[in-house]
Amino acid sequence: MSSLLVVNGPNLNLLGQRQPQVYGRTTLAEIEQNCIAHGQRLGCEVQCFQSNHEGALIDALHGARGVHDGIVLNAGAYTHSSIALMDAIVSVELPVVELHLSNIHARESFRHKSYIAPVAVGQICGFGAHGYILALDALKAHLDGAK
Template structure:
């Protein structure tokens, strides 16, 4: 069974109450529970973490190397500002799927740029909490392809 880290960034601890018209009504605990359950159903062991601090997210990414087979990352606003997170994704040499609840390309101009997408395996945005499930499925398929080849 592959270990997967689901890592959430700033303000995601406020899910369900912060701008529900944009981010939905599910709480972070609900999203994390869905991830754990779906992961188990497809043969993945999922651990979830959240931090509002860029350095803590960097530490979590660095710590993932050698422990996890892949990472699902919703870096929140750091997506659009953090070269450090991009560099960390390149450095850990793990498949990372970038997830956003909203469609960042249909929002304010500053949200259109993702520094993380240069380093990520792929990006899923605009599907709400279902995006995490899609990311788990995509990561599972990617890991299966790697193991087959």
């Protein structure tokens, strides 16, 4: 059974309340429940983690090595600024799917640059909370293809 880690970065704890016109009305707790349930349907164990702190996100990525088979990462605003997160992804040598609720390419120009994309197996953005399901499907397909 594959083990997948879903990591959420800054401000995602406020989903459902924060800018619902951009990020939707689904809460992070609901997203996490949906991810765990979908993982069961895929035959995967899914664990979830969220932090507003860059170092805690890096620690979670480091801790995934040898424990999980892959990671879905919504790094929030750190996507556009964190070389440290990029380096952590490279260091753990696990496949990572980059995820965003909104279409970052249709937003402000500073959101168009992702430090995560060059080291991720792929990027899913713009599908709201359903993007997590798509990301889990994509990661599972990637892992199955690598076997």
